[in-house]
Amino acid sequence: MPVKIYKFTLFHLADELWALPLLPTSQFIACEAITLIPGAPENVLGLVYHGGKIITLLDTAKILDLRVKRIRSKNCLLFDYQGDYYGLEVDDGDNTIRVKQVFTDRSKKKFNKYIKVNKRKVYILDLENLWEQVKIYG
Amino acid sequence: MVSAKYKDLYISTSKDQLNKLTNLFLSLERSPDNQNLIENIFRLIHSMKGAAATMAYKKTVNLFHAMESIIDAAFQQRLMIDKNILELFIDTIEVFDNNLKSIKKNNREINLTKQINLLVGGLKQRKQGKKIKTKNVYRQEKHLLGSIPTVAEISVPVENLNRLYDMSDDLLVNVMETKSIVKSLGKAKLLSLSVNADRIVNDLRRELEKIRIVPLAQIFSSLPYLVREIAKDEGKNVDLVIEDNDLSLDKAILDELIEILIQLLKNAVAHGITREQKNGRIEVVVSLDNDQMKIVVKDNGQGIDWQEIMDMAVKNKIISRVAAKKLTVSEIKNLIFKAGISRGKSVSISSGRGVGLSLVKAKVESLDGDMLVESKSGKGATFSIKLPLPLSVFRGLTFKIADYTLAIPLSFIDRIIKLPEVRDFNKTKIFVHDKARYKMTALPKEMNLPKIAALSKYIAIIKYKGEKLALPIFSNINERELIAKNTPQVLKNLDYLKGVAVSDEGLPVLILDINNLVK
Numbered sequence: 120m121p122v123k124i125y126k127f128t129l130f131h132l133a134d135e136l137w138a139l140p141l142l143p144t145s146q147f148i149a150c151e152a153i154t155l156i157p158g159a160p161e162n163v164l165g166l167v168y169h170g171g172k173i174i175t176l177l178d179t180a181k182i183l184d185l186r187v188k189r190i191r192s193k194n195c196l197l198f199d200y201q202g203d204y205y206g207l208e209v210d211d212g213d214n215t216i217r218v219k220q221v222f223t224d225r226s227k228k229k230f231n232k233y234i235k236v237n238k239r240k241v242y243i244l245d246l247e248n249l250w251e252q253v254k255i256y257g
Numbered sequence: 258m259v260s261a262k263y264k265d266l267y268i269s270t271s272k273d274q275l276n277k278l279t280n281l282f283l284s285l286e287r288s289p290d291n292q293n294l295i296e297n298i299f300r301l302i303h304s305m306k307g308a309a310a311t312m313a314y315k316k317t318v319n320l321f322h323a324m325e326s327i328i329d330a331a332f333q334q335r336l337m338i339d340k341n342i343l344e345l346f347i348d349t350i351e352v353f354d355n356n357l358k359s360i361k362k363n364n365r366e367i368n369l370t371k372q373i374n375l376l377v378g379g380l381k382q383r384k385q386g387k388k389i390k391t392k393n394v395y396r397q398e399k400h401l402l403g404s405i406p407t408v409a410e411i412s413v414p415v416e417n418l419n420r421l422y423d424m425s426d427d428l429l430v431n432v433m434e435t436k437s438i439v440k441s442l443g444k445a446k447l448l449s450l451s452v453n454a455d456r457i458v459n460d461l462r463r464e465l466e467k468i469r470i471v472p473l474a475q476i477f478s479s480l481p482y483l484v485r486e487i488a489k490d491e492g493k494n495v496d497l498v499i500e501d502n503d504l505s506l507d508k509a510i511l512d513e514l515i516e517i518l519i520q521l522l523k524n525a526v527a528h529g530i531t532r533e534q535k536n537g538r539i540e541v542v543v544s545l546d547n548d549q550m551k552i553v554v555k556d557n558g559q560g561i562d563w564q565e566i567m568d569m570a571v572k573n574k575i576i577s578r579v580a581a582k583k584l585t586v587s588e589i590k591n592l593i594f595k596a597g598i599s600r601g602k603s604v605s606i607s608s609g610r611g612v613g614l615s616l617v618k619a620k621v622e623s624l625d626g627d628m629l630v631e632s633k634s635g636k637g638a639t640f641s642i643k644l645p646l647p648l649s650v651f652r653g654l655t656f657k658i659a660d661y662t663l664a665i666p667l668s669f670i671d672r673i674i675k676l677p678e679v680r681d682f683n684k685t686k687i688f689v690h691d692k693a694r695y696k697m698t699a700l701p702k703e704m705n706l707p708k709i710a711a712l713s714k715y716i717a718i719i720k721y722k723g724e725k726l727a728l729p730i731f732s733n734i735n736e737r738e739l740i741a742k743n744t745p746q747v748l749k750n751l752d753y754l755k756g757v758a759v760s761d762e763g764l765p766v767l768i769l770d771i772n773n774l775v776k
Contacts, residue, residue, distance in 0.1 A: 157704040
């Protein structure tokens with residue numbers, strides 16, 4: 120019986136390792152000059168231009184509700200969704216990983232899915248939860 | 258009537274053509290019986306005559322016509338180009354150059370009668386002279402352009418450009434990957450080199466984007482001439498008014514767009530405007546509408562008889578009589594885009610509306626666009642096309658307010674007024690300047706701008722649907738070329754922003770929605 124393989128891009132944020140489901144366009148890029156948007160949702164940092172694309176930069180720490188003091192990073196994880204490009208602000212990029220199992224942490228209300236990397240729990244930033252936090256669609 | 262703004266374009270194009278013509282004459286001096294050169298000169302002069310006709314410069318048209326007659330005689334081997342004729346042509350070029358200067362400075366042509374008479378006289382004298390020996394006259398050169406000393410421009414197929422663009426993407430990806438590896442190696446010199454390479458590739462991409470973009474005015478300048486020619490053939494009197502809002506468009510799309518426009522203009526002249534009309538008028542208006550370019554072709558002709566279209570569809574078995582009775586208004590209007598709808602009509606003129614329109618519609622749809630028609634019998638017809646904007650460039654006024662960089666398309670700006678001192682316009686309703694009164698407008702409250710932003714030293718006078726409004730603007734005011742990009746979802750939710758563009762510095766700039774501002 121075939122085994123389902125899950126692919127993720129790993130990234131570092133606030134001294135933790137996180138995972139984003141691998142998308143065809145996923146890549147780490149530098150997001151330096153941010154254009155702020157007046158009246159944008161609070162977890163949208165602004166827009167950046169990269170490689171001919173306009174990228175909506177998201178405040179990952181705010182989305183994940185990480186209340187730690189950290190210096191704003193210039194790295195972001197680029198992905199596309201419904202024809203638009205988004206960047207998740209991350210401290211640093213990491214590898215792409217394949218796993219056979221995704222677990223659920225029932226003690227958490229959101230972003231409660233995780234994978235195991237070197238026996239460590241790595242929580243998944245899934246798009247469904249992401250768009251619930253970032254009020255852009257619907 | 259041709260818009261005055263085409264004058265500059267006409268002058269710059271004519272100067273380029275003049276240089277080419279001079280070079281061609283110099284080449285002809287070396288090989289006076291080169292038929293290919295003569296043919297190219299004829300084409301160039303003909304094109305210059307057409308451009309002058311478009312601008313309604315009658316004296317210039319006559320001048321080129323006289324030159325064209327001599328070249329035509331040479332091409333027909335009724336006249337041999339000799340030193341005297343070449344000198345006459347070189348003199349004529351000088352006269353034309355002076356004429357251009359006068360048009361530029363005084364907006365009028367100089368007296369060209371003397372030069373025209375010299376050209377006509379030259380032709381007559383040589384016709385009365387010896388018969389030209391035609392032996393060895395047809396020495397065809399395989400590479401005509403090779404005989405022309407200078408090449409001012411080259412044509413590149415769009416596919417090649419696209420391939421180049423794709424390759425620049427790959428290059429960028431590779432440079433990024435290299436940068437990532439170099440970063441992990443921690444070698445400062447290598448890192449600096451890869452950062453430089455990254456910058457160069459990004460610059461290359463921007464340059465490639467620019468190559469693909471052409472001002473609409475450059476392509477549209479031939480349309481008044483085209484309409485005049487068709488109208489002349491049809492025995493009609495038609496005026497073409499073009500409003501392109503200083504827009505530019507990706508060359509690939511523009512090539513398709515011009516085909517669409519030509520077909521619609523042919524239709525409007527052939528089927529819209531009647532011979533009885535003395536005020537035949539077609540308007541072409543191109544504007545930006547959200548993420549799309551809107552093209553409207555409107556005529557004041559006889560309009561479309563929808564009952565006749567339905568009858569024709571039934572007659573040509575496009576639809577049954579029973580089904581025709583159940584059609585909605587929009588379905589009836591869509592019938593006009595079906596191939597063969599006009600086969601029943603006697604079509605002796607420039608275009609068969611049905612076939613042409615079905616092709617136009619197919620072309621618009623192939624560009625992911627949409628096309629609509631509005632018409633009432635006796636009240637003209639309006640065809641509206643919406644095309645998405647992959648790479649459109651426009652000039653905009655950019656400024657900063659607090660931490661935000663905003664832009665307004667320059668086509669909406671009448672002028673910028675610099676105030677003697679910073680003012681708070683928070684409670685001002687009417688702005689008075691040089692005895693003119695302007696209604697004040699402000700950036701919407703939904704933008705949650707800080708209150709300090711109410712202090713302004715500049716006022717932008719915005720023209721919108723016949724009104725002139727005063728908008729206080731703030732710091733870092735610049736006029737720059739902007740590349741419109743697809744509007745991301747986050748901006749679609751904000752009514753006061755029309756979209757986003759990229760500045761020449763590679764920064765996103767938010768475009769204000771003038772409609773919202775005016776409200």
